[in-house]
Amino acid sequence: xxxxxxxxxxxxxxxxxxxxxxxxxxxxxxxxxxxxxxxxxxxxxxxxxxxxxxxxxxxxxxxxxxxxxxxxxxxxxxxxxxxxxxxxxxxxxxxxxxxxxxxxxxxxxxxxxxxxxxxxxxxxxxxxxxxxxxxxxxxxxxxxxxxxxxxxxxxxxxxxxxxxxxxxxxxxxxxxxxxxxxxxxxxxxxxxxxxxxxxxxxxxxxxxxxxxxxxxxxxxxxxxxxxxxxxxxxxxxxxxxxxxxxxxxxxxxxxxxxxxxxxxxxxxxxxxxxxxxxxxxxxxxxxxxxxxxxxxxxxxxxxxxxxxxxxxxxxxxxxxxxxxxxxxxxxxxxxxxxxxxxxxxxxxxxxxxxxxxxxxxxxxxxxxxxxxxxxxxxxxxxxxxxxxxxxxxxxxxxxxxxxxxxxxxxxxxxxxxxxxxxxxxxxxxxxxxxxxxxxxxxxxxxxxxxxxxx
Numbered sequence: 001x002x003x004x005x006x007x008x009x010x011x012x013x014x015x016x017x018x019x020x021x022x023x024x025x026x027x028x029x030x031x032x033x034x035x036x037x038x039x040x041x042x043x044x045x046x047x048x049x050x051x052x053x054x055x056x057x058x059x060x061x062x063x064x065x066x067x068x069x070x071x072x073x074x075x076x077x078x079x080x081x082x083x084x085x086x087x088x089x090x091x092x093x094x095x096x097x098x099x100x101x102x103x104x105x106x107x108x109x110x111x112x113x114x115x116x117x118x119x120x121x122x123x124x125x126x127x128x129x130x131x132x133x134x135x136x137x138x139x140x141x142x143x144x145x146x147x148x149x150x151x152x153x154x155x156x157x158x159x160x161x162x163x164x165x166x167x168x169x170x171x172x173x174x175x176x177x178x179x180x181x182x183x184x185x186x187x188x189x190x191x192x193x194x195x196x197x198x199x200x201x202x203x204x205x206x207x208x209x210x211x212x213x214x215x216x217x218x219x220x221x222x223x224x225x226x227x228x229x230x231x232x233x234x235x236x237x238x239x240x241x242x243x244x245x246x247x248x249x250x251x252x253x254x255x256x257x258x259x260x261x262x263x264x265x266x267x268x269x270x271x272x273x274x275x276x277x278x279x280x281x282x283x284x285x286x287x288x289x290x291x292x293x294x295x296x297x298x299x300x301x302x303x304x305x306x307x308x309x310x311x312x313x314x315x316x317x318x319x320x321x322x323x324x325x326x327x328x329x330x331x332x333x334x335x336x337x338x339x340x341x342x343x344x345x346x347x348x349x350x351x352x353x354x355x356x357x358x359x360x361x362x363x364x365x366x367x368x369x370x371x372x373x374x375x376x377x378x379x380x381x382x383x384x385x386x387x388x389x390x391x392x393x394x395x396x397x398x399x400x401x402x403x404x405x406x407x408x409x410x411x412x413x414x415x416x417x418x419x420x421x422x423x424x425x426x427x428x429x430x431x432x433x434x435x436x437x438x439x440x441x442x443x444x445x446x447x448x449x450x451x452x453x454x
Contacts, residue, residue: 004079005105005170006117007040009071027059028067030218035210039076043112045069050109071112078102080175083124087137087152093182095137095148099127099156100175101165110169119167126165133159142181149179 015028036042042053044067051063058064081101086094101123105111116122127133136151160174 003117004081004119005074005103005108005111006115007072007074008034009069009112009117011069012067014068015065025060026065028065030059030221031214033059033064033214034070034072035214036072037206039074041073041075041108043071043073043108045071045112050112052108071108073105073108073111075105075108077104078173078175079104081120081123083120083127085124085128085133087134087148089137089148090139090141093142095140095142095145095152096180096182097133097152098176098178098180099123100177102173102175103167104171104173105169106171107169114168116167116170119170122167123165123172127156130155130159145179145181149177152179153177 012028012032015026034042044051044053044063046063046067079102081103083099083101085097085099087097089095103119133152133155136155137148140148156177157174165172
Protein backbone atom coordinates (compact mmCIF):
# COMPACT_ATOMS: atom_id res chain seq x y z
CA UNK A 1 0.00 0.00 0.00
CA UNK A 2 1.33 3.43 -0.88
CA UNK A 3 0.51 7.04 0.02
CA UNK A 4 -0.85 6.56 3.49
CA UNK A 5 -2.24 8.44 5.39
CA UNK A 6 -1.98 11.36 2.93
CA UNK A 7 -3.57 10.24 -0.30
CA UNK A 8 -3.10 13.47 -2.28
CA UNK A 9 -1.85 16.97 -1.66
CA UNK A 10 -1.50 20.02 -3.89
CA UNK A 11 -1.46 23.81 -3.84
CA UNK A 12 -4.39 25.97 -4.92
CA UNK A 13 -4.19 29.18 -6.97
CA UNK A 14 -5.55 32.43 -5.65
CA UNK A 15 -9.20 33.02 -6.53
CA UNK A 16 -9.86 36.12 -8.59
CA UNK A 17 -13.02 38.24 -8.62
CA UNK A 18 -14.99 36.07 -11.00
CA UNK A 19 -18.46 36.90 -9.80
CA UNK A 20 -20.87 37.96 -12.54
CA UNK A 21 -21.43 41.75 -12.36
CA UNK A 22 -21.13 41.56 -8.60
CA UNK A 23 -24.38 39.61 -8.42
CA UNK A 24 -22.99 36.18 -7.51
CA UNK A 25 -20.57 35.72 -4.56
CA UNK A 26 -16.91 34.86 -5.13
CA UNK A 27 -16.39 31.11 -5.32
CA UNK A 28 -13.75 28.55 -6.19
CA UNK A 29 -14.29 26.34 -9.18
CA UNK A 30 -15.54 22.89 -8.26
CA UNK A 31 -12.99 21.33 -10.63
CA UNK A 32 -10.22 22.62 -8.38
CA UNK A 33 -11.51 20.62 -5.43
CA UNK A 34 -11.15 16.84 -4.96
CA UNK A 35 -14.04 14.49 -4.37
CA UNK A 36 -13.09 12.39 -1.33
CA UNK A 37 -14.41 8.90 -0.66
CA UNK A 38 -16.45 8.00 2.37
CA UNK A 39 -13.39 7.12 4.46
CA UNK A 40 -11.43 10.23 3.45
CA UNK A 41 -11.41 13.84 4.65
CA UNK A 42 -10.18 17.05 3.09
CA UNK A 43 -7.92 19.43 5.01
CA UNK A 44 -7.61 23.05 3.82
CA UNK A 45 -4.72 25.30 4.70
CA UNK A 46 -5.99 28.87 4.90
CA UNK A 47 -4.15 31.82 6.46
CA UNK A 48 -1.66 29.48 8.16
CA UNK A 49 -4.37 27.35 9.80
CA UNK A 50 -5.59 23.87 8.96
CA UNK A 51 -9.35 23.41 8.63
CA UNK A 52 -10.94 19.97 8.28
CA UNK A 53 -13.90 19.88 5.92
CA UNK A 54 -16.91 18.34 7.65
CA UNK A 55 -18.70 17.68 4.37
CA UNK A 56 -20.99 20.72 4.63
CA UNK A 57 -18.61 23.30 3.18
CA UNK A 58 -19.53 25.20 0.02
CA UNK A 59 -17.36 26.60 -2.72
CA UNK A 60 -18.21 30.13 -1.52
CA UNK A 61 -16.98 29.58 2.06
CA UNK A 62 -14.04 31.74 3.09
CA UNK A 63 -11.75 28.85 4.11
CA UNK A 64 -12.21 27.31 0.65
CA UNK A 65 -11.95 30.55 -1.35
CA UNK A 66 -8.83 31.66 0.57
CA UNK A 67 -7.19 28.18 0.78
CA UNK A 68 -3.59 27.86 -0.48
CA UNK A 69 -3.24 24.09 -0.05
CA UNK A 70 -5.57 21.12 -0.03
CA UNK A 71 -4.89 17.60 1.33
CA UNK A 72 -6.90 14.37 1.24
CA UNK A 73 -6.31 12.16 4.31
CA UNK A 74 -7.23 8.48 4.69
CA UNK A 75 -9.32 8.03 7.87
CA UNK A 76 -9.74 4.23 7.82
CA UNK A 77 -9.55 2.52 11.15
CA UNK A 78 -6.65 0.01 11.61
CA UNK A 79 -5.36 0.45 8.09
CA UNK A 80 -2.68 -2.28 7.55
CA UNK A 81 0.78 -0.97 6.70
CA UNK A 82 3.28 -3.73 5.95
CA UNK A 83 6.99 -3.17 6.54
CA UNK A 84 9.53 -5.52 4.97
CA UNK A 85 13.16 -6.22 5.94
CA UNK A 86 15.70 -9.06 5.48
CA UNK A 87 17.79 -10.86 8.11
CA UNK A 88 20.77 -13.15 7.51
CA UNK A 89 20.50 -16.91 7.78
CA UNK A 90 23.06 -19.69 8.27
CA UNK A 91 23.20 -20.14 4.48
CA UNK A 92 23.51 -17.76 1.59
CA UNK A 93 19.78 -17.03 1.34
CA UNK A 94 18.25 -14.48 3.73
CA UNK A 95 15.02 -14.69 5.63
CA UNK A 96 12.40 -12.06 4.75
CA UNK A 97 10.54 -10.53 7.71
CA UNK A 98 7.10 -8.87 7.15
CA UNK A 99 5.68 -6.82 10.06
CA UNK A 100 2.15 -5.39 9.68
CA UNK A 101 1.21 -2.28 11.66
CA UNK A 102 -2.46 -1.27 12.14
CA UNK A 103 -2.74 2.52 11.81
CA UNK A 104 -5.66 4.87 12.56
CA UNK A 105 -5.57 8.64 11.92
CA UNK A 106 -6.92 10.55 14.93
CA UNK A 107 -6.04 14.14 14.01
CA UNK A 108 -5.80 14.70 10.26
CA UNK A 109 -4.68 18.34 10.62
CA UNK A 110 -1.61 17.18 12.62
CA UNK A 111 -0.86 14.51 10.01
CA UNK A 112 -0.87 17.22 7.31
CA UNK A 113 1.24 19.54 9.42
CA UNK A 114 3.77 16.70 10.07
CA UNK A 115 3.90 15.84 6.38
CA UNK A 116 3.22 12.09 6.82
CA UNK A 117 2.68 11.49 3.15
CA UNK A 118 3.93 7.82 3.29
CA UNK A 119 3.94 6.32 6.73
CA UNK A 120 5.65 3.10 5.53
CA UNK A 121 9.02 4.81 5.41
CA UNK A 122 8.64 5.99 9.01
CA UNK A 123 7.64 2.51 10.24
CA UNK A 124 10.45 0.84 8.27
CA UNK A 125 12.94 3.17 9.89
CA UNK A 126 11.38 2.38 13.25
CA UNK A 127 11.82 -1.39 12.68
CA UNK A 128 15.38 -1.47 11.30
CA UNK A 129 16.73 0.69 14.09
CA UNK A 130 16.33 -2.33 16.39
CA UNK A 131 19.60 -4.09 15.55
CA UNK A 132 19.11 -7.30 17.63
CA UNK A 133 16.41 -8.29 15.12
CA UNK A 134 19.01 -8.85 12.40
CA UNK A 135 20.97 -11.46 14.36
CA UNK A 136 18.05 -13.80 15.07
CA UNK A 137 18.50 -15.92 11.87
CA UNK A 138 22.23 -16.29 11.69
CA UNK A 139 22.21 -19.74 13.35
CA UNK A 140 19.33 -21.22 11.32
CA UNK A 141 18.81 -22.57 7.81
CA UNK A 142 15.77 -22.15 5.63
CA UNK A 143 14.26 -25.43 6.85
CA UNK A 144 14.25 -23.99 10.36
CA UNK A 145 12.06 -21.08 9.42
CA UNK A 146 9.52 -21.87 12.16
CA UNK A 147 12.09 -21.32 14.89
CA UNK A 148 13.20 -18.10 13.26
CA UNK A 149 9.57 -16.94 13.07
CA UNK A 150 9.04 -17.52 16.80
CA UNK A 151 12.21 -15.66 17.68
CA UNK A 152 11.42 -12.74 15.39
CA UNK A 153 7.84 -12.49 16.68
CA UNK A 154 8.96 -12.41 20.30
CA UNK A 155 11.64 -9.82 19.59
CA UNK A 156 9.37 -7.48 17.62
CA UNK A 157 6.60 -7.64 20.21
CA UNK A 158 9.04 -6.95 23.02
CA UNK A 159 10.49 -3.98 21.14
CA UNK A 160 7.01 -2.62 20.29
CA UNK A 161 5.85 -2.85 23.91
CA UNK A 162 8.93 -1.15 25.26
CA UNK A 163 9.34 1.47 22.56
CA UNK A 164 6.20 1.89 20.37
CA UNK A 165 6.36 4.13 17.32
CA UNK A 166 5.27 7.75 17.86
CA UNK A 167 3.73 9.48 14.85
CA UNK A 168 1.80 12.80 15.09
CA UNK A 169 -1.96 12.38 14.73
CA UNK A 170 -1.74 8.60 14.12
CA UNK A 171 -2.50 5.72 16.50
CA UNK A 172 -0.29 2.67 15.66
CA UNK A 173 -0.90 -0.93 16.80
CA UNK A 174 1.13 -4.05 16.10
CA UNK A 175 -0.43 -6.53 13.71
CA UNK A 176 0.79 -9.72 12.02
CA UNK A 177 4.45 -10.80 11.86
CA UNK A 178 5.68 -13.12 9.09
CA UNK A 179 9.01 -14.75 8.22
CA UNK A 180 9.23 -15.90 4.57
CA UNK A 181 11.64 -17.75 2.33
CA UNK A 182 12.59 -16.22 -1.05
CA UNK A 183 10.20 -18.48 -2.96
CA UNK A 184 7.32 -17.61 -0.74
CA UNK A 185 8.36 -14.00 -0.99
CA UNK A 186 8.33 -14.08 -4.78
CA UNK A 187 4.90 -15.70 -4.78
CA UNK A 188 3.56 -13.19 -2.34
CA UNK A 189 5.04 -10.34 -4.33
CA UNK A 190 3.33 -11.57 -7.49
CA UNK A 191 0.01 -11.76 -5.70
CA UNK A 192 0.56 -8.34 -4.26
CA UNK A 193 1.46 -6.92 -7.63
CA UNK A 194 -1.71 -8.38 -9.08
CA UNK A 195 -3.76 -6.90 -6.31
CA UNK A 196 -1.98 -3.60 -6.76
CA UNK A 197 -2.70 -3.64 -10.47
CA UNK A 198 -6.35 -4.35 -9.95
CA UNK A 199 -6.56 -1.74 -7.25
CA UNK A 200 -4.80 0.78 -9.46
CA UNK A 201 -7.18 0.17 -12.33
CA UNK A 202 -10.13 0.48 -9.97
CA UNK A 203 -8.74 3.68 -8.55
CA UNK A 204 -8.22 5.05 -12.03
CA UNK A 205 -11.75 4.25 -12.92
CA UNK A 206 -13.01 5.80 -9.71
CA UNK A 207 -10.92 8.92 -10.26
CA UNK A 208 -12.06 9.16 -13.86
CA UNK A 209 -15.68 8.84 -12.73
CA UNK A 210 -15.12 11.41 -10.01
CA UNK A 211 -13.48 13.77 -12.54
CA UNK A 212 -16.38 13.42 -14.96
CA UNK A 213 -18.81 13.95 -12.11
CA UNK A 214 -16.92 17.08 -11.05
CA UNK A 215 -16.91 18.40 -14.62
CA UNK A 216 -20.62 17.71 -14.89
CA UNK A 217 -21.23 19.51 -11.60
CA UNK A 218 -19.11 22.44 -12.73
CA UNK A 219 -21.00 22.61 -16.04
CA UNK A 220 -24.30 22.50 -14.19
CA UNK A 221 -23.19 25.27 -11.84
CA UNK A 222 -22.02 27.45 -14.71
CA UNK A 223 -25.27 26.89 -16.53
CA UNK A 224 -27.19 27.83 -13.40
CA UNK A 225 -25.12 31.00 -12.99
CA UNK A 226 -25.60 31.90 -16.66
CA UNK A 227 -29.31 31.20 -16.38
CA UNK A 228 -29.57 33.30 -13.21
CA UNK A 229 -27.68 36.14 -14.90
CA UNK A 230 -29.89 35.89 -17.98
CA UNK A 231 -32.99 35.78 -15.82
CA UNK A 232 -31.98 38.89 -13.89
CA UNK A 233 -31.05 40.75 -17.06
CA UNK A 234 -34.39 39.75 -18.56
CA UNK A 235 -36.18 40.89 -15.39
CA UNK A 236 -34.37 44.24 -15.55
CA UNK A 237 -35.25 44.71 -19.23
CA UNK A 238 -38.83 43.69 -18.54
CA UNK A 239 -39.06 46.17 -15.66
CA UNK A 240 -37.61 48.92 -17.87
CA UNK A 241 -40.11 48.08 -20.63
CA UNK A 242 -42.95 48.12 -18.10
CA UNK A 243 -41.80 51.51 -16.80
CA UNK A 244 -41.60 52.86 -20.35
CA UNK A 245 -45.03 51.41 -21.13
CA UNK A 246 -46.47 52.95 -17.98
CA UNK A 247 -44.89 56.31 -18.85
CA UNK A 248 -46.26 56.12 -22.42
CA UNK A 249 -49.71 55.20 -21.12
CA UNK A 250 -49.67 58.09 -18.65
CA UNK A 251 -48.50 60.48 -21.38
CA UNK A 252 -51.19 59.18 -23.74
CA UNK A 253 -53.86 59.56 -21.06
CA UNK A 254 -52.73 63.13 -20.39
CA UNK A 255 -52.78 63.97 -24.10
CA UNK A 256 -56.17 62.31 -24.49
CA UNK A 257 -57.55 64.20 -21.49
CA UNK A 258 -56.12 67.48 -22.85
CA UNK A 259 -57.62 66.86 -26.28
CA UNK A 260 -60.95 65.90 -24.75
CA UNK A 261 -60.90 69.05 -22.61
CA UNK A 262 -60.08 71.21 -25.63
CA UNK A 263 -62.82 69.50 -27.63
CA UNK A 264 -65.34 70.07 -24.84
CA UNK A 265 -64.28 73.69 -24.58
CA UNK A 266 -64.67 74.18 -28.33
CA UNK A 267 -68.01 72.38 -28.21
CA UNK A 268 -69.21 74.54 -25.33
CA UNK A 269 -67.99 77.67 -27.13
CA UNK A 270 -69.78 76.69 -30.33
CA UNK A 271 -72.88 75.73 -28.37
CA UNK A 272 -72.83 79.01 -26.47
CA UNK A 273 -72.37 81.02 -29.67
CA UNK A 274 -75.19 79.14 -31.33
CA UNK A 275 -77.35 79.56 -28.22
CA UNK A 276 -76.59 83.32 -28.16
CA UNK A 277 -77.59 83.62 -31.81
CA UNK A 278 -80.76 81.60 -31.24
CA UNK A 279 -81.60 83.61 -28.12
CA UNK A 280 -81.32 86.83 -30.10
CA UNK A 281 -83.45 85.43 -32.88
CA UNK A 282 -86.12 84.10 -30.48
CA UNK A 283 -86.08 87.38 -28.61
CA UNK A 284 -86.89 89.23 -31.81
CA UNK A 285 -89.47 86.67 -32.95
CA UNK A 286 -91.26 86.42 -29.61
CA UNK A 287 -90.92 90.10 -28.74
CA UNK A 288 -89.28 89.35 -25.41
CA UNK A 289 -87.40 91.82 -23.28
CA UNK A 290 -84.19 91.43 -21.25
CA UNK A 291 -86.02 90.09 -18.19
CA UNK A 292 -87.35 87.14 -20.21
CA UNK A 293 -83.95 85.93 -21.45
CA UNK A 294 -83.74 83.14 -18.89
CA UNK A 295 -87.03 81.73 -20.14
CA UNK A 296 -86.14 81.64 -23.81
CA UNK A 297 -82.52 80.47 -23.29
CA UNK A 298 -83.43 76.73 -22.91
CA UNK A 299 -85.32 76.96 -26.17
CA UNK A 300 -82.22 78.41 -27.85
CA UNK A 301 -79.94 75.63 -26.55
CA UNK A 302 -82.36 72.89 -27.63
CA UNK A 303 -83.26 71.76 -24.12
CA UNK A 304 -86.83 72.90 -24.73
CA UNK A 305 -88.98 73.09 -27.84
CA UNK A 306 -90.23 76.33 -29.36
CA UNK A 307 -93.84 75.58 -28.38
CA UNK A 308 -92.79 74.86 -24.81
CA UNK A 309 -90.72 78.02 -24.79
CA UNK A 310 -93.69 80.11 -25.98
CA UNK A 311 -95.93 78.51 -23.35
CA UNK A 312 -93.39 79.17 -20.65
CA UNK A 313 -92.96 82.77 -21.85
CA UNK A 314 -96.75 83.35 -21.79
CA UNK A 315 -96.99 81.73 -18.37
CA UNK A 316 -94.24 84.02 -17.06
CA UNK A 317 -95.93 87.06 -18.53
CA UNK A 318 -99.29 86.04 -17.01
CA UNK A 319 -97.63 85.57 -13.62
CA UNK A 320 -95.93 88.95 -13.97
CA UNK A 321 -99.27 90.67 -14.86
CA UNK A 322 -100.97 89.01 -11.92
CA UNK A 323 -98.13 90.14 -9.69
CA UNK A 324 -98.38 93.69 -10.98
CA UNK A 325 -102.17 93.68 -10.46
CA UNK A 326 -101.65 92.31 -6.95
CA UNK A 327 -99.09 95.04 -6.24
CA UNK A 328 -101.52 97.71 -7.54
CA UNK A 329 -104.32 96.36 -5.37
CA UNK A 330 -102.01 96.37 -2.38
CA UNK A 331 -101.03 100.02 -3.02
CA UNK A 332 -104.70 101.02 -3.36
CA UNK A 333 -105.49 99.26 -0.08
CA UNK A 334 -102.67 101.18 1.60
CA UNK A 335 -103.94 104.51 0.24
CA UNK A 336 -107.52 103.64 1.26
CA UNK A 337 -106.42 102.81 4.78
CA UNK A 338 -104.48 106.11 5.01
CA UNK A 339 -107.50 108.06 3.75
CA UNK A 340 -109.81 106.29 6.16
CA UNK A 341 -107.49 107.05 9.05
CA UNK A 342 -107.28 110.75 8.16
CA UNK A 343 -111.09 110.93 7.79
CA UNK A 344 -111.67 109.27 11.17
CA UNK A 345 -109.26 111.68 12.87
CA UNK A 346 -110.89 114.69 11.28
CA UNK A 347 -114.42 113.53 12.31
CA UNK A 348 -113.24 112.95 15.87
CA UNK A 349 -111.74 116.45 16.06
CA UNK A 350 -114.91 118.05 14.65
CA UNK A 351 -117.07 116.14 17.12
CA UNK A 352 -114.98 117.43 19.96
CA UNK A 353 -115.31 121.04 18.80
CA UNK A 354 -119.07 120.70 18.29
CA UNK A 355 -119.44 119.22 21.75
CA UNK A 356 -117.68 122.22 23.30
CA UNK A 357 -119.95 124.67 21.43
CA UNK A 358 -123.11 122.79 22.34
CA UNK A 359 -122.15 122.73 25.99
CA UNK A 360 -121.55 126.53 26.03
CA UNK A 361 -124.97 127.22 24.48
CA UNK A 362 -126.75 124.91 26.90
CA UNK A 363 -125.23 126.74 29.82
CA UNK A 364 -126.50 130.10 28.55
CA UNK A 365 -123.07 131.50 28.12
CA UNK A 366 -123.71 132.81 24.62
CA UNK A 367 -123.75 136.61 24.05
CA UNK A 368 -123.22 138.64 20.92
CA UNK A 369 -119.63 137.90 20.81
CA UNK A 370 -120.25 134.26 21.63
CA UNK A 371 -122.81 133.92 18.85
CA UNK A 372 -120.34 135.31 16.41
CA UNK A 373 -117.75 132.91 17.72
CA UNK A 374 -120.15 129.96 17.41
CA UNK A 375 -121.02 131.03 13.87
CA UNK A 376 -117.34 131.14 12.97
CA UNK A 377 -116.78 127.72 14.51
CA UNK A 378 -119.74 126.23 12.65
CA UNK A 379 -118.41 127.66 9.40
CA UNK A 380 -115.10 126.02 10.12
CA UNK A 381 -116.85 122.73 10.86
CA UNK A 382 -118.80 122.88 7.61
CA UNK A 383 -115.65 123.63 5.64
CA UNK A 384 -113.81 120.77 7.30
CA UNK A 385 -116.63 118.34 6.57
CA UNK A 386 -116.77 119.51 2.97
CA UNK A 387 -112.99 119.02 2.69
CA UNK A 388 -113.18 115.52 4.20
CA UNK A 389 -116.16 114.64 1.97
CA UNK A 390 -114.30 115.85 -1.11
CA UNK A 391 -111.37 113.38 -0.50
CA UNK A 392 -111.72 110.52 -3.07
CA UNK A 393 -112.14 107.08 -1.55
CA UNK A 394 -110.63 103.97 -3.29
CA UNK A 395 -113.09 101.72 -5.03
CA UNK A 396 -113.21 97.95 -5.11
CA UNK A 397 -110.92 96.72 -7.85
CA UNK A 398 -112.35 94.94 -10.84
CA UNK A 399 -110.57 92.83 -13.36
CA UNK A 400 -111.09 95.59 -15.96
CA UNK A 401 -109.69 98.29 -13.59
CA UNK A 402 -113.05 100.33 -13.29
CA UNK A 403 -114.68 101.42 -10.07
CA UNK A 404 -117.56 99.55 -8.51
CA UNK A 405 -120.78 100.42 -10.38
CA UNK A 406 -123.60 102.33 -8.67
CA UNK A 407 -121.29 104.48 -6.51
CA UNK A 408 -119.49 107.59 -7.75
CA UNK A 409 -115.78 107.83 -7.30
CA UNK A 410 -114.81 109.62 -4.08
CA UNK A 411 -118.06 108.72 -2.33
CA UNK A 412 -117.14 108.37 1.34
CA UNK A 413 -120.23 106.40 2.16
CA UNK A 414 -118.24 103.19 2.41
CA UNK A 415 -115.84 104.60 4.98
CA UNK A 416 -116.37 102.78 8.27
CA UNK A 417 -115.81 105.84 10.44
CA UNK A 418 -117.97 108.40 8.54
CA UNK A 419 -120.75 110.18 10.54
CA UNK A 420 -124.22 109.47 9.23
CA UNK A 421 -127.16 111.95 9.07
CA UNK A 422 -129.16 112.17 12.30
CA UNK A 423 -126.14 111.90 14.64
CA UNK A 424 -126.74 113.94 17.77
CA UNK A 425 -123.20 115.32 17.76
CA UNK A 426 -123.47 116.94 14.27
CA UNK A 427 -125.42 120.19 13.84
CA UNK A 428 -126.78 120.37 10.36
CA UNK A 429 -127.02 124.19 9.97
CA UNK A 430 -125.25 126.92 8.21
CA UNK A 431 -124.86 130.23 9.99
CA UNK A 432 -123.97 133.27 7.94
CA UNK A 433 -122.01 135.81 9.90
CA UNK A 434 -123.06 139.50 9.73
CA UNK A 435 -119.52 140.57 10.43
CA UNK A 436 -117.35 139.39 7.64
CA UNK A 437 -114.34 140.91 9.30
CA UNK A 438 -114.57 138.80 12.38
CA UNK A 439 -111.63 136.46 12.68
CA UNK A 440 -111.08 133.14 14.31
CA UNK A 441 -108.76 134.72 16.77
CA UNK A 442 -111.53 137.03 18.06
CA UNK A 443 -113.93 134.16 18.30
CA UNK A 444 -111.44 132.15 20.23
CA UNK A 445 -110.99 135.12 22.55
CA UNK A 446 -114.78 135.49 23.11
CA UNK A 447 -115.36 131.86 24.12
CA UNK A 448 -112.89 130.41 26.55
CA UNK A 449 -112.97 127.88 29.24
CA UNK A 450 -113.20 130.63 31.84
CA UNK A 451 -116.37 132.04 30.24
CA UNK A 452 -117.93 128.58 30.03
CA UNK A 453 -117.38 128.15 33.69
CA UNK A 454 -119.21 131.35 34.74
